[in-house]
Amino acid sequence: MNRRLRALLLQPLFDRPRQLLIAFALLVGATALDVCGPWLTQYYIDRHLVPGDFAIAPLALLVTLYISSQCLAALGRYLQTLRFARLAIEAVRELRSRIFRHLLQQPQSRLDATPTGELISRVTSDTDALRELYVGFLASVLQNLVLLIGILVAMTLMDPRLTAIAALLIPAGIATIWAYQRLSVAAAMKVRQLRAEQSARLVDAVQGIAVIQAYRQGQRFLERFDAIGQRQYTARMRMVRIGSLLLRSAIDLLGMVVLAALLFGYGITHIDSGGDAIGIGVLYAFITYLGRVSEPLIDISQRFNLFQQASVAGTRLLDVLDWPLERLGEDKAPIEDARIELEGVRFRHDGAASDTLHGLDAMIPAGAFIGVVGATGSGKSTLLDLLCGLKRPTAGRMTIDGRPLAEIDRATLSEAVAVVPQEPFLRSTTLRDNLLLGGEASEERLEQALRDARLATLVERLPKGLDTPLGERGLSLSSGERQLLALARALLRQPRVLLLDEATASVDSATESELSKALDLLRGRVTLVVVAHRLATIREADQILVMTQGRIEERGTHAELLARPEGAYRALWRSAAQGADAIG
Numbered sequence: 171m172n173r174r175l176r177a178l179l180l181q182p183l184f185d186r187p188r189q190l191l192i193a194f195a196l197l198v199g200a201t202a203l204d205v206c207g208p209w210l211t212q213y214y215i216d217r218h219l220v221p222g223d224f225a226i227a228p229l230a231l232l233v234t235l236y237i238s239s240q241c242l243a244a245l246g247r248y249l250q251t252l253r254f255a256r257l258a259i260e261a262v263r264e265l266r267s268r269i270f271r272h273l274l275q276q277p278q279s280r281l282d283a284t285p286t287g288e289l290i291s292r293v294t295s296d297t298d299a300l301r302e303l304y305v306g307f308l309a310s311v312l313q314n315l316v317l318l319i320g321i322l323v324a325m326t327l328m329d330p331r332l333t334a335i336a337a338l339l340i341p342a343g344i345a346t347i348w349a350y351q352r353l354s355v356a357a358a359m360k361v362r363q364l365r366a367e368q369s370a371r372l373v374d375a376v377q378g379i380a381v382i383q384a385y386r387q388g389q390r391f392l393e394r395f396d397a398i399g400q401r402q403y404t405a406r407m408r409m410v411r412i413g414s415l416l417l418r419s420a421i422d423l424l425g426m427v428v429l430a431a432l433l434f435g436y437g438i439t440h441i442d443s444g445g446d447a448i449g450i451g452v453l454y455a456f457i458t459y460l461g462r463v464s465e466p467l468i469d470i471s472q473r474f475n476l477f478q479q480a481s482v483a484g485t486r487l488l489d490v491l492d493w494p495l496e497r498l499g500e501d502k503a504p505i506e507d508a509r510i511e512l513e514g515v516r517f518r519h520d521g522a523a524s525d526t527l528h529g530l531d532a533m534i535p536a537g538a539f540i541g542v543v544g545a546t547g548s549g550k551s552t553l554l555d556l557l558c559g560l561k562r563p564t565a566g567r568m569t570i571d572g573r574p575l576a577e578i579d580r581a582t583l584s585e586a587v588a589v590v591p592q593e594p595f596l597r598s599t600t601l602r603d604n605l606l607l608g609g610e611a612s613e614e615r616l617e618q619a620l621r622d623a624r625l626a627t628l629v630e631r632l633p634k635g636l637d638t639p640l641g642e643r644g645l646s647l648s649s650g651e652r653q654l655l656a657l658a659r660a661l662l663r664q665p666r667v668l669l670l671d672e673a674t675a676s677v678d679s680a681t682e683s684e685l686s687k688a689l690d691l692l693r694g695r696v697t698l699v700v701v702a703h704r705l706a707t708i709r710e711a712d713q714i715l716v717m718t719q720g721r722i723e724e725r726g727t728h729a730e731l732l733a734r735p736e737g738a739y740r741a742l743w744r745s746a747a748q749g750a751d752a753i754g
């Protein structure tokens with residue numbers, strides 16, 4: 171295990187030295203009291219039972235000591251378990267939020283490239299594996315080790331020679347555990363890998379359930395899922411076979427052999443000492459202890475796979491923590507006019523063979539209304555992602571009010587630039603929370619934004635109005651309504667730049683023309699960049715950029731572009747008009 175992994179796994183514990191110390195002290199105390207049990211019994215047998223001394227006072231003292239030591243041991247165990255659990259839960263909560271914070275600061279490209287199920291499993295099940303390590307492995311292994319030491323000390327105090335015989339069980343047990351580890355590691359890794367595969371398939375299926383049902387692919391998905399289940403079963407059974415052969419059975423067998431050796435040893439010592447050196451009570455205590463030595467050994471070995479799993483999970487978490495954070499600018503001066511300039515802006519996706527945007531030049535004056543049109547895949551959405559800072563250009567320069575976009579602080583930029591994406595993100599909470607997204611606004615501003623986004627009538631119809639929950643069992647908005655909600659959310663923030671990506675693609679023509687009027691009201695006050703398939707939306711734009719395969723092929727007003735006989739815009743306009751069966 172390397173140093174970083176060790177630090178990741180252990181640091182959260184060492185960050186809480188007081189708690190760790192208290193938990194450990196409780197553990198040692200409880201174990202010591204536990205070990206007292208057989209020792210007190212031995213004392214009773216040798217000093218009272220065998221000589222036939224049944225005086226009430228010492229007997230009562232012995233019984234009281236026995237009961238109270240065992241009760242205190244149980245109390246100590248209970249407190250120790252609580253302490254370790256608290257330590258583990260706190261450590262995991264902290265780690266989980268560290269990983270989540272790191273994910274939230276990732277560049278868009280990283281999140282795009284990583285499957286959702288994978289991200290979720292890193293934040294949840296991988297951090298959970300660490301909790302298991304603290305509660306299931308660390309606490310238990312420490313407890314068992316202390317118990318073993320306690321038993322050995324108690325035995326040595328009673329009889330060192332017999333202890334030497336009984337202690338044979340320890341190296342033999344360790345050798346068995348070592349063999350188990352070696353034989354089962356491959357199967358354990360296989361099980362974990364198959365489990366990850368199974369959850370990835372599950373996430374795929376749940377996300378695509380509508381398509382799976384529509385294309386009648388349920389049976390195929392089920393068969394593939396079951397096939398993984400079958401492989402998992404085989405790997406698990408292999409682990410169980412190795413485990414049941416080597417762990418309980420082998421260690422129990424070893425225990426029997428050592429017991430026989432002990433009885434033999436007892437006999438020899440007895441003869442050597444002339445028959446009265448070792449009491450029957452010592453033998454009783456040794457037999458009891460012996461039974462308790464094999465339990466900790468089995469327990470340690472069985473919990474070893476928790477340690478293995480935590481190591482694998484820890485490696486995956488370190489991998490996430492290694493993902494570089496998005497470079498953030500530090501320029502916090504507010505954006506005033508929102509004049510945007512692009513010079514030779516290029517963009518290439520990570521690992522892609524060619525550029526998606528090939529050197530864009532554009533000058534967007536403050537308060538201008540810019541329309542962006544072009545064929546599917548021509549790079550319109552990518553351009554908007556660059557304008558709002560979600561993606562960084564691979565080459566070229568982008569400025570806003572003459573200040574490089576890359577140097578502007580993230581919060582300043584997102585305060586000034588609002589985006590209405592193609593597929594709006596909605597949370598399963600109320601309409602109000604979805605509009606505010608954690609921010610604040612007066613009722614008047616909320617109502618104004620709803621009116622501007624043409625959502626006011628929908629909200630008035632709902633019995634709970636803005637407090638109606640969305641998603642799951644709540645209201646399910648239509649695609650058009652979702653877009654309007656995203657628009658209202660953007661308007662609420664009174665941005666300096668408003669970027670719309672096909673924001674009105676799913677609303678009917680009447681709503682769309684009303685929205686155009688609302689956007690008209692923003693003209694001159696807000697810099698507007700509108701990507702549109704429906705050309706009517708951007709007909710009134712100050713300038714229209716026509717994109718083809720990552721380049722700006724044409725630019726001009728609607729009238730100028732339409733006047734070009736062989737122009738791309740004219741062709742788009744004509745085909746759209748033919749589609750609508752009427753030339754505009």
Ligand SMILES: Nc1ncnc2c1ncn2[C@@H]1O[C@H](COP(=O)(O)OP(=O)(O)OP(=O)(O)O)[C@@H](O)[C@H]1O
Pocket residue numbers: 519520522526544545546547548549550551552553
């Ligand atoms: N990770 C990626 N690696 C390589 N190419 C990608 C990646 N992600 C997107 N692309 C490509 O980038 C191009 C531009 O996509 P973009 O979404 O900007 O197009 P668009 O003009 O907005 O299309 P639409 O009108 O369909 O929304 C597309 O050809 C897309 O396939």
